[in-house]
Amino acid sequence: MxxxxxxxxxxxxxxxxxxxxxxxxxxxxxxxxxxxxxxxxxxxxxxxxxxxxxxxxxxxxxxxxxxxxxxxxxxxxxxxxxxxxxxxxxxxxxxxxxxxxxxxxxxxxxxxxxxxxxxxxxxxxxxxxxxxxxxxxxxxxxxxxxxxxxxxxxxxxxxxxxxxxxxxxASRFMTGTITGDDAHGARPHLNVNSIQVGMDFVAKLNAMSLDPMATYSAKMTAFHAGGKSPNIIPGNAHFSLDLRADENDTMELLTANIMNIKDTLRSYYGVEIELTIGDDTPGxxxxxxxxxxxxxxxxxxxxxxxxxxxxxxxxxxxxxxxxxxxxxxxxxxxxxxxxxxxxxxxxxxxxxxxxxxxxxxxxxxxxxxxx
Missing domain, CATH: 3.40.630.10 (Zn peptidases)
Structure with a gap:
């Protein structure tokens, strides 16, 4: 042939x-x-x-x-x-x-x-x-x-x-949940708005400061909260995170920082926040x-x-x-x-x-x- x-x-x-x-x-x-x-x-x-x-x-x-x-x-x-x-x-x-x-x-x-x-x-x-x-x-x-x-x-x-x-x-994907109660739009003092929690989560992700010689990124890639009723303040949400790092050690440090963000926001807002590691690919x-x-x-x-x-x-x-x-x-x-x-x-x-x-x-x- x-x-x-x-x-x-x-x-x-x-x-x-x-x-x-x-x-x-x-x-x-x-x-x-x-x-x-x-x-x-x-x-x-x-x-x-x-x-x-x-x-x-x-x-x-x-x-x-x-x-x-x-x-x-x-x-x-x-x-x-x-x-x-x-x-x-x-x-x-x-x-x-x-x-x-x-x-x-x-x-x-x-x-x-x-x-x-x-x-x-x-x-x-x-x-x-x-x-x-x-x-x-x-x-x-x-x-x-x-x-x-x-x-x-x-x-x-x-x-x-x-x-x-x-x-x-290295790449790592995480899924998260915010668990709370809904409230009427006229009574925002009766619950914690899960969207606000998500916004603070993103702000803290952007404010992270690891070794400047390390290459890394962490992004919120999905956030779902609320339904079809615009007068309900959502207490629950689901979200996704995409983590990247050149080195496996940097990935572990990045993950530890994100877990600290979760714990800080959970304590500050008094709501349950859970994070689960899903797909995980090493460098x-x-x-x-x-x-x-x-x-x-x-x-x-x-x-x-x-x-x-x-x-x-x-x-x-x-x-x-x-x-x-x-x-x-x-x-x-x-x-x-x-x-x-x-x-x-x-x-x-x-x-x-x-x-x-x-x-x-x-x-x-x-x-x-x-x-």
Missing amino acids: DEQTKHFNLINIYHDLHELAEISGEEYQTTRYLTNHLQQLGLHVHHFKTTTGLYVEVGHGKRIIALRADIDAVDQQVNGEWKANHSCGHDAHMTIALGVISNLLNRQSTLPEDHTYRFIFQPAEETGLGAMSLCKEGVIDDVSMLFGMHLRPIQELSSGQYSPAIQHG AVIDEVAEAILSKAIVECVGEQNLKPRLHTPGSDDFHNYTIYHPALKATMLGIGCNLEPGLHHPAMHFDLDQLRAAVRILSHAMQIST
């Missing part, structure tokens, strides 16, 4: 997966598609016990090198319609992983005999819950080195440029050995001129939960430059599909030269 035919098939697979977009935890059709494709390649498919997704292996050695591809889409409005949409590039990640599998199967006779190559198709990255669910199933307990990947916006990498590591920040812990291997693969596959330094981004990825759960794991993520515009999670996100082949070559080579 010539390169043009291989490229055509890779693009077909990408379009198939793009059309199968499903939100986190509901990737049933996607899992079936992957299962069918991998079984046609003659591979034994391992399904997870508690969630969607799967993994397969090539080789039978004791040293396990793994590649993770996320499989979920985001729920967003596209041309006026709410739908699952692959605007984060996970359809491309799955396509690249399938390409790497095909490459290694075609080269089985030349692969190191002491290696097994494990390919993990992970659900629910967008909720921050997928990686930890697979950790609990033991999918990385015996893995020595783990590679991931992510398409990068054009502001970070141009088409054909690659980075051997992505320094994601990247990048292994220098894995990063060096990926750098070598980039240079040998696409040239030194296309090797770019480690990327720093305020975004997050639950890939890094694997290294928090398993500190001995050597891990890094490939940053893929593909002229991605207008940006990740934009409903009209698009990118240079020609870079799928190059990413396949780089990751195939990196896995084979991992020691």
Whole structure:
């Protein structure tokens, strides 16, 4: 099969997966598609016990090198319609992983005999819950080195440029409730207005002062109080917080400050305020050995001129939960430059599909030269 035919098939697979977009935890059709494709390649498919997704292996050695591809889409409005949409590039990640599998199967006779190559198709990255669910199933307990990947916006990498590591920040989402009593609009002295409590919460978030050398942010991203009657002062409210930090230690300090804000306002107003941590994604812990291997693969596959330094981004990825759960794991993520515009999670996100082949070559080579 010539390169043009291989490229055509890779693009077909990408379009198939793009059309199968499903939100986190509901990737049933996607899992079936992957299962069918991998079984046609003659591979034994391992399904997870508690969630969607799967993994397969090539080789039978004791040293396990793994590649993770996320499989979920985001729920967003596209041309006026709410739908699952692959605007984060996970359809491309799955396509690249399938390409790497095909490459290694075609080269089985030349692969190191002491290696097994494990390919993990992970659900629910967008909720921050997928990686930890697979950790609990033991999918990385015996893995020595783990590679991931992510398409990068054009502001970070141009088409054909690659980075051997992505320094994601930590993200944490919190939900809160304010519990009190309603009162008549003519009698504001009889209750505490939950909207006022929320306004004070935002003011104190904005007034926080951590180490100026640290990079962080905390925003209230939702606030719901009151109903259809404008003459009722609402005593109850629900709200959401979005926390970001470059370093995991900064995230813990930021969280402690927010808990202090909650306690201060609860005492001042005499109302119940509760905060619950939901999706929680740590900052990247990048292994220098894995990063060096990926750098070598980039240079040998696409040239030194296309090797770019480690990327720093305020975004997050639950890939890094694997290294928090398993500190001995050597891990890094490939940053893929593909002229991605207008940006990740934009409903009209698009990118240079020609870079799928190059990413396949780089990751195939990196896995084979991992020691």
